Amino acid sequence: MRTLWRIIAGFFKWTWRLLNFVREFILNVFLILIILAGVGIWYAVQDKPVEATKGALLVDLSGTVVDKPSVNNKIRQWGRELLGTSSSRLQENSLFDLVDTIRAAKDDKNVTGIVLQLTDFTGTDQSSMQYIGKALREFRDAGKPVYAIGDSYNQSQYYLASYANKIYLSPQGAVDLHGFATNNLYYKSLLDKLKVTTHIFRVGTYKSAVEPLIRDDMSPAAREADSRWIGGLWTNYLNTVSANRQITPEQLFPGAAGVLAGMQATGGDMAQYALKAKLVDALASRTEADNEMVKAFGWNKNTKDFNYTSIYDYSPKPKPDNNDPQIAVIFATGAINDGEEQPGAVGGDTTAQQIRDARLDPKVKAIILRVNSPGGSVSASEVIRSELAAAKAAGKPVVVSMGGMAASGGYWISTPANYIIASPSTLTGSIGIFGVINTYQNTLDYAGVHTDGVATSPLADIASTKALPPEFSQMMQLNIENGYKTFLGLVADSRHKTPEQIDQIAQGHVWIGSDAKANGLVDELGDFDDAVKKAAELAKLPNWQLNWYVSEPSLSDLVFSQVSTSVHAMLPAAIQAYLPAPVSKMATELKSQADLFSNMNDPQNRYALCLTCGDVK
Numbered sequence: 001m002r003t004l005w006r007i008i009a010g011f012f013k014w015t016w017r018l019l020n021f022v023r024e025f026i027l028n029v030f031l032i033l034i035i036l037a038g039v040g041i042w043y044a045v046q047d048k049p050v051e052a053t054k055g056a057l058l059v060d061l062s063g064t065v066v067d068k069p070s071v072n073n074k075i076r077q078w079g080r081e082l083l084g085t086s087s088s089r090l091q092e093n094s095l096f097d098l099v100d101t102i103r104a105a106k107d108d109k110n111v112t113g114i115v116l117q118l119t120d121f122t123g124t125d126q127s128s129m130q131y132i133g134k135a136l137r138e139f140r141d142a143g144k145p146v147y148a149i150g151d152s153y154n155q156s157q158y159y160l161a162s163y164a165n166k167i168y169l170s171p172q173g174a175v176d177l178h179g180f181a182t183n184n185l186y187y188k189s190l191l192d193k194l195k196v197t198t199h200i201f202r203v204g205t206y207k208s209a210v211e212p213l214i215r216d217d218m219s220p221a222a223r224e225a226d227s228r229w230i231g232g233l234w235t236n237y238l239n240t241v242s243a244n245r246q247i248t249p250e251q252l253f254p255g256a257a258g259v260l261a262g263m264q265a266t267g268g269d270m271a272q273y274a275l276k277a278k279l280v281d282a283l284a285s286r287t288e289a290d291n292e293m294v295k296a297f298g299w300n301k302n303t304k305d306f307n308y309t310s311i312y313d314y315s316p317k318p319k320p321d322n323n324d325p326q327i328a329v330i331f332a333t334g335a336i337n338d339g340e341e342q343p344g345a346v347g348g349d350t351t352a353q354q355i356r357d358a359r360l361d362p363k364v365k366a367i368i369l370r371v372n373s374p375g376g377s378v379s380a381s382e383v384i385r386s387e388l389a390a391a392k393a394a395g396k397p398v399v400v401s402m403g404g405m406a407a408s409g410g411y412w413i414s415t416p417a418n419y420i421i422a423s424p425s426t427l428t429g430s431i432g433i434f435g436v437i438n439t440y441q442n443t444l445d446y447a448g449v450h451t452d453g454v455a456t457s458p459l460a461d462i463a464s465t466k467a468l469p470p471e472f473s474q475m476m477q478l479n480i481e482n483g484y485k486t487f488l489g490l491v492a493d494s495r496h497k498t499p500e501q502i503d504q505i506a507q508g509h510v511w512i513g514s515d516a517k518a519n520g521l522v523d524e525l526g527d528f529d530d531a532v533k534k535a536a537e538l539a540k541l542p543n544w545q546l547n548w549y550v551s552e553p554s555l556s557d558l559v560f561s562q563v564s565t566s567v568h569a570m571l572p573a574a575i576q577a578y579l580p581a582p583v584s585k586m587a588t589e590l591k592s593q594a595d596l597f598s599n600m601n602d603p604q605n606r607y608a609l610c611l612t613c614g615d616v617k
Helices: 002-045 073-086 095-106 126-141 155-161 188-193 208-214 220-245 255-265 270-276 286-297 348-360 378-393 441-447 470-495 499-505 513-518 528-539 555-576 581-598
Strands: 055-059 063-066 092-094 111-116 121-123 146-150 166-169 197-203 308-310 326-333 335-337 345-347 364-373 375-377 398-407 419-422 427-429 433-439 510-512 545-549 607-609
Touching (some): 095 111, 126 220, 166 286, 188 208, 197 470, 208 220, 220 513, 326 528, 335 378, 364 378, 364 528, 375 378
Parallel strands (some): 055 308, 063 092, 335 375
Antiparallel strands (some): 197 433
16 A cells, blocks of 8 residues: 555656646746847847848748738847747738838849749738839849749749749749639538527628628628629739730630640649749759859858848848928728727727827828728727828828728728728728627527526616627617718718719628729729828928838837747647648638637627638638
8 A cells, every 4th residue: 555655656746846847947948038039139129231242132031021010020030030930931021111122222232133032921912012023123124133033932922023034943843823712711500509699780782791600601792792803803913923924814824724734735744834834934953043143143152152131131221310291101900999009900099099199290291091901890990080080181181002901991991081092902892881799598508507687678688698689689780770871971971972872882892902993982003102102292292201100019028029929930830730731721710710800899899891801812
């Protein structure tokens, strides 16, 4: 018996020691990460312009490109260098910093060309790629060559590579052109099995954001609407890339049957197919491509590579401050929520305060609202819209620059603008409103839990554990319909049309920029540069400087954000490596939709949101 107790005691003793070791190890790892993050931040804030090495600017983009990164770019880059490529695909790069860097390199005598190395570039919206492509075209027009080298190219990578003078592809590589698609997860059967009652209140035949909760598939109306705008995006893609490659759109992508026939002609060799179809200019291994870059830019004995400066190391000289009037640039990037700004989302209070600050600043003569949002809370959208209207009423011209999407609530906040500029590939419109309330009385009943009580009126007896009173449901629907009428009225006043005319192109319809222009929802097709010119024109400014309204995180925010990103970069990748690709992809989609719905915090449960706008693959 004593021996048994000794064994049991020994087991718990060593288990406790093991747990203590694991606990101390984890705490020490976090401590080291915090210290290293602090050191990295210190170096980042010491940021000084770095003169480029005579040679190429290496555009080795890692991660995605966004209008406004949630974390300082230098901190992200430091984390990437510390942790390796495991975190690189989580990195966010500023669209405007990237374009400014390429434009600075165009005028830098030390930069003699650009090399696009896009292996770790995960993509961005088409409007952003068009803007980057514009800067690359300007670089080429200055007489400096652009080369693209890669083992393979996905659609986003190839879009940027198409701006190169010469594209190199590995002999075992491929150019993956396949088209665009949207895919949503639908939960009706799951909710039925869980006995969850979903109450939907909406206006708009094509307002499909609620369909995942009430259907197991896409409705015919949503299928027709999505097919139209996603087809338009693909047409824009083919037209731009084929023009860059000086071939026809049909040569670029002859359809699935044409691609299959081309591969059969090359015996399944995708690299040879890409070469024969003129998608690339040469097949070259990494060594061969490097040798070509050495011929173009020279050999660096220290790095034992061709002469280049990474885009992450190249820092153009900052423009000197002057006393020119200012044009405020305010971002509305991500889903629109009530309250303060959160990383990757728009905070109604934060954005409204920024607009107010710009309105009251005598140095600011005009405002550009950069919108890249699928919408969100009606309440938060109205807070932003009303503040923007106040700025316009105060005599400060307002120009909206639409990025990849400015749909639903993203269009709501755009309505006060003097002028709206969208990219041909911007997803906008989606003028419609919905509300969603889930109740769990049947779920609880099945589990043997019941709710009962007394109330002074049916409107007081509202809980997620009970069925909604019919009076409340009717009030909700009336409230949603009133919100839709308000939306129509705002758009009609802004676009100088009647609510009836707007209703014909509303009903939740999503439009690409070119269609939105034809329907009168935007004033001009263009990019951010055009928005700046228009703002200066409306404010009658011969000279100006941009004042970027970007919240700077505190030191502690940066440290803990970097640690969080670092841990997130290491752990999920390790776990997902053991999951089949479809499972990993489904987990990502589930998380993304769950995050979106969990952040809905409109006090009246009213939302102007386009669920499919950001889900184009």
